[in-house]
Amino acid sequence: MASPRRLSAAGWIGAAIAAVVILTALVSLVWTPHDPTVMDVANKLSGPGAAHPLGTDHFGRDTLSQLMVGARVSIAVSVVAVGLGVGLGVPLGLLAAARRGWIDEAVMRFNDLAFAFPALLTAVLITALLGPGAINAILAIGLFNIPVFARVARGAALPLWKRPFIQAARLAGRGRTRISLDHILPNIAGTLIVQATIQFALAILAEAGLSYLGLGSQPPEVSWGRMLNEAQTFLFLEPRLAVLPGLAIVLTVLGLNLLGDGLRDRLDPRLETGLETRREGG
Amino acid sequence: MAWFLVKRALALALTLLAASLLVFGVLEVLPGDPALLILGVNAREDTLAALRESMGLDQPALWRYLTWIGDLLRGRFADSLTYDVPVSELLLPRLAVSGPLALLSLTLAVALALPLGVLAAARRGRITDTAIMGASQIGIAVPNFWLGILLVLLFAVSLRWLPAGGFPGWDAGLGAGLAALLMPAVALALPQAAILTRVTRSAVLEVLGEDYMRTARAKGLSRGEALWRHGLRNAMIPVVTIMGLQFSFLLAGTIIIENVFNLPGVGRLVFQAISQRDLVVVRDVVVLLAATVGVVNFLVDLSYALLDPRLRHGAGAGSGRHG
Numbered sequence: 001m002a003s004p005r006r007l008s009a010a011g012w013i014g015a016a017i018a019a020v021v022i023l024t025a026l027v028s029l030v031w032t033p034h035d036p037t038v039m040d041v042a043n044k045l046s047g048p049g050a051a052h053p054l055g056t057d058h059f060g061r062d063t064l065s066q067l068m069v070g071a072r073v074s075i076a077v078s079v080v081a082v083g084l085g086v087g088l089g090v091p092l093g094l095l096a097a098a099r100r101g102w103i104d105e106a107v108m109r110f111n112d113l114a115f116a117f118p119a120l121l122t123a124v125l126i127t128a129l130l131g132p133g134a135i136n137a138i139l140a141i142g143l144f145n146i147p148v149f150a151r152v153a154r155g156a157a158l159p160l161w162k163r164p165f166i167q168a169a170r171l172a173g174r175g176r177t178r179i180s181l182d183h184i185l186p187n188i189a190g191t192l193i194v195q196a197t198i199q200f201a202l203a204i205l206a207e208a209g210l211s212y213l214g215l216g217s218q219p220p221e222v223s224w225g226r227m228l229n230e231a232q233t234f235l236f237l238e239p240r241l242a243v244l245p246g247l248a249i250v251l252t253v254l255g256l257n258l259l260g261d262g263l264r265d266r267l268d269p270r271l272e273t274g275l276e277t278r279r280e281g282g
Numbered sequence: 283m284a285w286f287l288v289k290r291a292l293a294l295a296l297t298l299l300a301a302s303l304l305v306f307g308v309l310e311v312l313p314g315d316p317a318l319l320i321l322g323v324n325a326r327e328d329t330l331a332a333l334r335e336s337m338g339l340d341q342p343a344l345w346r347y348l349t350w351i352g353d354l355l356r357g358r359f360a361d362s363l364t365y366d367v368p369v370s371e372l373l374l375p376r377l378a379v380s381g382p383l384a385l386l387s388l389t390l391a392v393a394l395a396l397p398l399g400v401l402a403a404a405r406r407g408r409i410t411d412t413a414i415m416g417a418s419q420i421g422i423a424v425p426n427f428w429l430g431i432l433l434v435l436l437f438a439v440s441l442r443w444l445p446a447g448g449f450p451g452w453d454a455g456l457g458a459g460l461a462a463l464l465m466p467a468v469a470l471a472l473p474q475a476a477i478l479t480r481v482t483r484s485a486v487l488e489v490l491g492e493d494y495m496r497t498a499r500a501k502g503l504s505r506g507e508a509l510w511r512h513g514l515r516n517a518m519i520p521v522v523t524i525m526g527l528q529f530s531f532l533l534a535g536t537i538i539i540e541n542v543f544n545l546p547g548v549g550r551l552v553f554q555a556i557s558q559r560d561l562v563v564v565r566d567v568v569v570l571l572a573a574t575v576g577v578v579n580f581l582v583d584l585s586y587a588l589l590d591p592r593l594r595h596g597a598g599a600g601s602g603r604h605g
Binding site for chain 1: 297298300301304308311316317399419420422423424425427428432434439483527530531533534535538541542552553557559561566568569575576593
């Protein structure tokens, strides 16, 4: 067993993978080997070579450039979606824990209701009815992060309210809102960061699924899910196109999950797996 | 026990009521007139009005909601906007595909996850444990639709053992039907099995530290016997919880997987209905899916009582899973 103060080897590997993916996404903002949207039909479906390190697709677009931009789209959608969940879910959870009573009851029942719908089904419903696109994909994925963070924040905050230092703050006359912000939030931040890492990984998977179905970001924007969708037509001709974007997804999600597990062990050794909070993804 | 049952059943009924109101409400406020959708933009105003009346669209929303729910409860389905047959006629043949698919993948996931999870727990910290946990970490990261594509690549394109997609129908024989469902089921099952393996491992590890396990060992049972006779039953509670939740995952997963493999199932039905804006099909199927999820979670709560006699008498087993 590694010391709980240090990140485990697996955690470091996860952090390294996540860093590489994020760096790639950042680099794609200023430089890609080719313009990922420029078609070059003369060079379509060409294998890896000097001009195109990972080959080209059926329109002759450079696969490496597309993968790089795909990382950016995937990360951008997931960051905003998880941010939405944190921004709305955590205050709800803190409020429920601070006030208890009917507010708590209402928040928890709202959570139950949200979990009655298979997340992906509702995400498909939302994006299809509001119209496909990156913004609506963010909304659809973000919506499901709200109850997750509400529940995690509430669960972590509840036991704190019984602790002496919170009771002392109560006796000193501080309001429940102030205590939630000044004392509860900093103490549950570790748990929230771990959960955010896991939800981030789930959001990457959900985004890929939605854009595979054609409901995520629209052409000419590039995304890993869309690349997979298009590659399926050429499965017999060029399996490389179906393998590479999938590997990119697996690597990203794996990195984030390893990082999340590593952080959990470090920040909160009592939670061994925390899988019960892992399920609400796409 | 009776009180616990009544409470859970009431909660289920309330959730379903809220879910149906939500679905109805959302589809109600969306732009798009079903009559206009059927007749097209060039339709005359009086024809439109006549169709709206025959579809009951001129009635107040509350009345239409009550009629819809009342009909659903009596098993009467409205006509699809695009196919002109009752939704039930569209649904039943597709259930015959999606039902077996979900069941097959759940069975595969459990058959794989339980032994692996117990094995990993029994060999905690050794190479077997590390290998199983590493594999499960990768399994969680693999999108099921990509796994589906890889399976097609291997078993349909390269080896030519299985069909790449489509469904021959159960009339073509049990073997042909199962062959068509095998790859989709595996693609759905593996990521779920990865999660379930981890849950099983940690549940078994938890149980191994309990006093009653030490008692069982002290009275002379071997480690394996003690685990088998006393441990597994107790370790099953969190495992069954996750299985119940995964069922909802599987239902949703069919939407993507049925698209990958071109299967005529419920997932494709709902996906097509959404893209064609066939709101009658959408609301019926979505509410039925939510009801299925609700009933499955209800059954999961019931199974706690069977697995753990203490909960039959004690308070609130249902609140336990919100921990």
